[in-house]
Amino acid sequence: MAQLKMYRFANTPYKEAPLPEGYTISAYETEADKMAWVECCKKGLVADDADESVFDGCIKDHDDTVLEKDCLFLNHNGERVGTLTATYHPETQTGDFHMVGIRADYRGKGLGKYLNAYAAKKMDDAGAKWSVLTTDEWRVAAVKSYISAGFRPVFYDENMPERWEIMLDVLNIDELEMYNEDGSFNRMLHPVKKVKIGVLGARRGKSMINYCKDADNAVLVAVCDNCKSVLDEVKADLDNDAITYYDDFETFLNHDMDAVVLANFANEHAPFAIRCMEKGLHVISEVLPVQTMKEAVELIETVEKTGKIYAYAENYCYMPAPRKMRQLYRDGVLGTFEYGEGEYVHNCEPGWHGYSNCNPNHWRNTMSAFYYCTHSLGPLIHITGQRPVSVTGFELPFNARMERMGAKAGSMGIEMVTLESGAVVKSIHGVGPSKNSIWYSIYGSKGRMESAREDAENGGTQTLYVNCDKEEGDNDSAPVNTPTADRNASRANNAGHGGSDYYTMFNFCEKIRKSPFADIVDVYEAMDMFLPGMFAYRSVLNGGIPMDIPNLRNADEREKWRNDTACTDPKAAGDMLQPSYSKGNPEIDPAVYEKLREKFNK
Numbered sequence: 264m265a266q267l268k269m270y271r272f273a274n275t276p277y278k279e280a281p282l283p284e285g286y287t288i289s290a291y292e293t294e295a296d297k298m299a300w301v302e303c304c305k306k307g308l309v310a311d312d313a314d315e316s317v318f319d320g321c322i323k324d325h326d327d328t329v330l331e332k333d334c335l336f337l338n339h340n341g342e343r344v345g346t347l348t349a350t351y352h353p354e355t356q357t358g359d360f361h362m363v364g365i366r367a368d369y370r371g372k373g374l375g376k377y378l379n380a381y382a383a384k385k386m387d388d389a390g391a392k393w394s395v396l397t398t399d400e401w402r403v404a405a406v407k408s409y410i411s412a413g414f415r416p417v418f419y420d421e422n423m424p425e426r427w428e429i430m431l432d433v434l435n436i437d438e439l440e441m442y443n444e445d446g447s448f449n450r451m452l453h454p455v456k457k458v459k460i461g462v463l464g465a466r467r468g469k470s471m472i473n474y475c476k477d478a479d480n481a482v483l484v485a486v487c488d489n490c491k492s493v494l495d496e497v498k499a500d501l502d503n504d505a506i507t508y509y510d511d512f513e514t515f516l517n518h519d520m521d522a523v524v525l526a527n528f529a530n531e532h533a534p535f536a537i538r539c540m541e542k543g544l545h546v547i548s549e550v551l552p553v554q555t556m557k558e559a560v561e562l563i564e565t566v567e568k569t570g571k572i573y574a575y576a577e578n579y580c581y582m583p584a585p586r587k588m589r590q591l592y593r594d595g596v597l598g599t600f601e602y603g604e605g606e607y608v609h610n611c612e613p614g615w616h617g618y619s620n621c622n623p624n625h626w627r628n629t630m631s632a633f634y635y636c637t638h639s640l641g642p643l644i645h646i647t648g649q650r651p652v653s654v655t656g657f658e659l660p661f662n663a664r665m666e667r668m669g670a671k672a673g674s675m676g677i678e679m680v681t682l683e684s685g686a687v688v689k690s691i692h693g694v695g696p697s698k699n700s701i702w703y704s705i706y707g708s709k710g711r712m713e714s715a716r717e718d719a720e721n722g723g724t725q726t727l728y729v730n731c732d733k734e735e736g737d738n739d740s741a742p743v744n745t746p747t748a749d750r751n752a753s754r755a756n757n758a759g760h761g762g763s764d765y766y767t768m769f770n771f772c773e774k775i776r777k778s779p780f781a782d783i784v785d786v787y788e789a790m791d792m793f794l795p796g797m798f799a800y801r802s803v804l805n806g807g808i809p810m811d812i813p814n815l816r817n818a819d820e821r822e823k824w825r826n827d828t829a830c831t832d833p834k835a836a837g838d839m840l841q842p843s844y845s846k847g848n849p850e851i852d853p854a855v856y857e858k859l860r861e862k863f864n865k
Contacts, residue, residue, distance in 0.1 A: 265419075266398060268397050268416075269397075269417060270395055270442055270446065271386070271393060271394045272393045273386075273393060274387055277379075279380065280376050282377055288337055290330070290333070290335055291330040297315035300318050300334070300346050300362075301315060301317055301318060302343070302366055303344065303365060303366045304346065307402070328361075335347050337365075345365040347360060347379070348360070351386060356390060357393055357395065358382075358389070358393070358395070359396070360379075360394055375405060379408055379411070380412060392446070400430060406430060407434055410439070415439065416440075422777075425778070425779075427452050428455040428776075429454075429778055432454035432479070432776075435454075436454065437454065438452070439452045457480055458482070458772045458776065459482055459520040460485075461483075461484060461486070462487070463487045463488075463524065464527040464549075466488070468486070471524045471526060471764070474768040476501075478769075480772040480776060481772045483506055484505070484519070486498075486508050487509040487510070489511075491510060516538070516544070520544065521775060522545035522772075523545070523547075524547050525547065525548045525549055529551045530630075530835070532549060532552060532553070536562060536573065539571075541569065543569070545775050546574070547573075547575075548574070548576060550635070550637055551635070552786070553790075554634070554832055554835055555830045556827035556829070557824070557828050559793075559815055560815065560824055563790070564821075566785075572775055574770070574774065575637075575784040577641040577645070577767075578766070579638045579639075579641055579701070579760070579763060580784065581763040581767060582642070582714075582760070582761045583724055583725045583726075583752070584703060584724045585714070587749075588642075588646050588703065589645060592705070592707070592712075593648075596709065596712075596729070597709055597711075598707040598709035598735055600646075603643040603688040603703070603706065604643075604689045605639040605642055605702070605703050606702045607691075608675060608696040610664070610697060612667060615859075619668075620863075627670065628669050628670050629671060629672075629833075629843050630832075631800045631841070631844070631845075632675055632692075633676035633796040633797065633803075634800075634831070635693075635694070635796075636690060637796070640688070643690070645784060645788070645792075647682065649682040651682055652682065652812055652814075653680070653681045653810065653811050654802060655678070655679045655810070656676065656810075657677040657678075657807070659693065660674065661673055661846075665694075666849065666855065671843040674693050674694075676800070677689065678799040700716055701714075701724055702714055702716045711730050712728065712731070726744065727744070728744060729743050730743070790815050795812060798812050800841070800845070804841065831843045
């Protein structure tokens with residue numbers, strides 16, 4: 264992704280910035296300054312384990328830079344605490360600001376402005392027509408400092424205006440000029456507005472509602488729920504007259520908003536998503552995306568027809584370890600992907616009576632063991648970016664725990680999935696094990712990465728072990744406990760599901776705001792995560808044979824599935840109803856549900 268580019272034109276006014284007491288600015292003096300420069304650039308501009316060779320590549324060998332004149336340092340009581348390299352190019356009469364960094368323990372003090380002001384005067388004195396620098400969106404404080412020093416955005420890539428409009432909103436700047444690469448005026452930029460969010464389902468939607476309280480990119484405008492007590496509770500909690508509350512979905516749809524969070528029952532997301540997009544609204548859908556192939560076809564075609572953004576809120580993709588795995592894999596650290604495993608097994612017995620409303624026909628009690636598959640499989644699909652092409656399913660037996668819960672399926676489902684590259688992944692998930700496990704492991708041509716297990720005393724999915732060689736075939740690496748925090752981690756700390764709920768909402772809103780960095784799970788990838796579970800159960804029902812997974816990106820292939828309603832929900836399946844358990848639905852004594860109701864009503 265192209266960096267942001269900025270120009271500062273000759274003699275552009277800037278605020279004089281007298282140095283605070285104890286601070287000075289000087290130029291490069293000795294070889295020792297190389298490591299001082301590296302320390303100023305760590306934790307953002309260069310790797311944390313970088314050595315002085317990085318300096319040679321970035322500065323010493325950079326164009327016509329003269330170290331003793333152009334490589335500047337901000338000093339505090341004799342220590343190098345910041346750096347900026349400012350080079351004048353006489354042949355073009357332009358200046359170049361390069362590698363502006365403040366040492367990590369001095370950041371947050373606004374020190375960059377002193378280096379910027381010093382270098383700006385240096386370029387003006389040299390006669391530069393303009394000076395140029397490049398930077399990234401995540402360096403918010405630096406961008407703010409550059410603007411204060413007189414730098415302005417440059418249009419040199421088609422997505423620059425959209426990226427800068429988002430940046431202006433973050434910086435709370437109402438207006439800013441943008442210029443072309445030849446220095447001519449391009450346009451006035453104004454901040455993109457926050458996304459107006461409506462939430463359907465106030466109970467599960469509470470996490471998304473909480474996101475909007477402090478979000479830079481979203482504002483909550485409406486909440487809809489058919490349970491009055493839940494709606495009243497949220498209304499009292501928010502105490503905000505700017506939010507409207509509805510108990511009727513169709514009325515809610517007419518509210519002035521940009522997007523809807525679907526946090527209703529998991530077996531009802533697809534029809535509601537379709538209705539929202541037909542109304543002109545973007546959608547983020549909670550788990551699961553669909554429950555039949557008919558719904559899958561209709562959902563995809565609605566996305567394609569309306570052009571609205573559909574995001575699947577598979578939050579486990581954004582838990583710290585799998586999120587970092589994806590970044591490292593995409594950076595080539597793992598090499599070629601060969602095998603992966605994902606687990607989401609959850610002993611739901613303690614709270615199942617609350618989840619299922621003690622109702623024998625609730626979707627949680629009638630779903631198959633394979634239904635809730637995307638928490639285990641989804642992160643592996645998102646890490647690799649590969650499409651699953653075939654699956655074989657294995658079903659664990661119905662057990663006493665499932666009976667006590669009133670759930671009629673096997674206790675867990677297992678999918679062995681072949682990806683388009685020939686790599687294989689194993690997914691294990693279910694609500695009937697005796698103990699919990701959330702765990703992910705991936706293997707590649709350079710090594711292995713895995714998270715800690717949920718119940719380990721080492722942070723669970725906050726912890727990632729990376730054991731990868733630098734080059735394929737080295738065979739000399741060892742496990743390294745690898746930090747998983749990114750620039751949003753501190754803001755995500757209070758969000759649900761290990762912070763992952765923050766990322767689903769953040770990326771959805773950024774996608775609507777046209778950020779090229781938004782990382783969503785779109786409708787096609789949502790099917791890549793869900794269909795292996797659907798077809799793994801069909802594999803079991805057909806004696807354990809492998810099943811091909813349809814490629815619903817292909818419009819011609821959709822036709823054969825357009826009227827396929829096979830699932831375990833009688834309302835959706837019609838005459839294609841599948842049993843909840845492959846060996847036939849177990850008979851559960853009505854007294855089980857009565858006992859659960861007694862517990863639930865205490």
